Amino acid sequence: MQYISTRGNQDRKRFCEILLEGLAPDGGLYMPVAYPQVDDATLTRWRKVYHEQGYASLAFEILSLYIDDIPADDLRALCAKTYTAEVFGTGEIVPLRHLQDGVWIEALSNGPTLAFKDMAMQLLGNLFEYELARRGEELNILGATSGDTGSAAEHAMRGKKGVRVFMTSPHGRMSPFQQAQMFSLQDANIYNIAIKGVFDDCQDIVKAVSNDLEFKRKYKIGTVNSINWARLLAQVVYYFAGYIQATEQNSQKVSFSVPSGNFGNVCAGHVARQMGLPVDKLVVATNENDVLDEFFRTGVYRVRGTADTHETSSPSMDISKASNFERFVFDLLGRDGARVKALFGEGLSKTGQFDLSADPVFAQAAAKYGFVSGKSTHANRLDTIRATYEQHGMMIDTHTADGLKVALEHLTAGVPMVVLETALPIKFAATVVEALGRDPVRPAQFEGIEALPKRVLVMDADVPAIKALIERECV
Ligand SMILES: *Cc1c(COP(=O)(O)O)cnc(C)c1O
Numbered sequence: 217m218q219y220i221s222t223r224g225n226q227d228r229k230r231f232c233e234i235l236l237e238g239l240a241p242d243g244g245l246y247m248p249v250a251y252p253q254v255d256d257a258t259l260t261r262w263r264k265v266y267h268e269q270g271y272a273s274l275a276f277e278i279l280s281l282y283i284d285d286i287p288a289d290d291l292r293a294l295c296a297k298t299y300t301a302e303v304f305g306t307g308e309i310v311p312l313r314h315l316q317d318g319v320w321i322e323a324l325s326n327g328p329t330l331a332f333k334d335m336a337m338q339l340l341g342n343l344f345e346y347e348l349a350r351r352g353e354e355l356n357i358l359g360a361t362s363g364d365t366g367s368a369a370e371h372a373m374r375g376k377k378g379v380r381v382f383m384t385s386p387h388g389r390m391s392p393f394q395q396a397q398m399f400s401l402q403d404a405n406i407y408n409i410a411i412k413g414v415f416d417d418c419q420d421i422v423k424a425v426s427n428d429l430e431f432k433r434k435y436k437i438g439t440v441n442s443i444n445w446a447r448l449l450a451q452v453v454y455y456f457a458g459y460i461q462a463t464e465q466n467s468q469k470v471s472f473s474v475p476s477g478n479f480g481n482v483c484a485g486h487v488a489r490q491m492g493l494p495v496d497k498l499v500v501a502t503n504e505n506d507v508l509d510e511f512f513r514t515g516v517y518r519v520r521g522t523a524d525t526h527e528t529s530s531p532s533m534d535i536s537k538a539s540n541f542e543r544f545v546f547d548l549l550g551r552d553g554a555r556v557k558a559l560f561g562e563g564l565s566k567t568g569q570f571d572l573s574a575d576p577v578f579a580q581a582a583a584k585y586g587f588v589s590g591k592s593t594h595a596n597r598l599d600t601i602r603a604t605y606e607q608h609g610m611m612i613d614t615h616t617a618d619g620l621k622v623a624l625e626h627l628t629a630g631v632p633m634v635v636l637e638t639a640l641p642i643k644f645a646a647t648v649v650e651a652l653g654r655d656p657v658r659p660a661q662f663e664g665i666e667a668l669p670k671r672v673l674v675m676d677a678d679v680p681a682i683k684a685l686i687e688r689e690c691v
Contacts, residue, residue, distance in 0.1 A: 236344070236355060331639040339450045341379075410675070471499060619636060623635045
């Protein structure tokens, strides 16, 4: 499989070349030149693989269609090492839980940091270690987090050879549980940097350091953000696993509802559907930050300014723009890279928006690609968490509640709806307490983590000081 940029540059790259890279040189995102097609016989075979050999074997089947520069035996071993009951809490890895007639929750949050980001990040950690060793290279991951991404990255990279993680976060602004998840890590290759400032200050530091190309090259600075193709690819697997669990035969269609922020998760659903998985609808659920819902309703994509970006009780979906959205638009526009470049490059930087409402392709987002959308507010979130607990005895987190709220608006008789669970309620305990008047269940291994010794550097939002830290640690 070869990969091209969404912005028209026709250089073709292979999987391991783009694995450690961020954006393509023309500013676009990498996409496979074509989607491998999964026919009925293959899907039937994969059912057997999942049921008889498990999730890791299914992951190998799917990943091997996209990765041809890692020997098959090595790739199989990497999948087997990643998707274990030990790491993901259950042998099924992504069990489906029945909620009500025709509605299921796919559990994706039983990994080390209790959010679905572990599904991809754990694989990325093993792929990075493998590829860096093969090249005899090192990588210093510099990131900014407001919670989930940073902790998933740290737990995936801890103790990995050839990798250091420098993770900035806004000092005092993450929940005690999130801080404990990150700061209690004692691994020598993990650096927690609490910045005296807000999340934007952290992101600005990452940008400033990455824009110093000489520094970036000398210190092998990289990222693990959601535009990484390997992360997206890893997520494709659980759409197949969810489908297989929700159906008995391939003639059945299934819809998925996805709590969405940067459009990474639901874009993986789009890829699965393009491969031929019988998906009816892909339901894009947003919170008050409704950039994506607005697009799917109106055809207008409008990036929000800081003042219009709300801090919500489903904070991992608080985005001003959706960084993976360009991938879908590339397909929607018939893979016209020049046009994508005009929309996302010049267009967005000038006016902060583009409008496809008058373009005939807009109707295809729903008709051809199955996308529908909806939005959920704080009040909806509380109602949904309460109703789910009262009616079904199931506690769900705030993001999953957004997914469920919007899913219920898009049910079709006879089509199972699978809602992707993106985090466990303990991560967002305050809102769950607000809804239910009681504390969420805490998995045993997280008892008392807030009291563990912390390993964190508190620093000013000072780019030279961060660079000096990296220089000092990389000798
Ligand atoms: C990251 C995240 C999301 C949003 O996923 P995207 O891939 O950015 O759309 C939703 N819920 C939780 C809990 C997350 O951590």
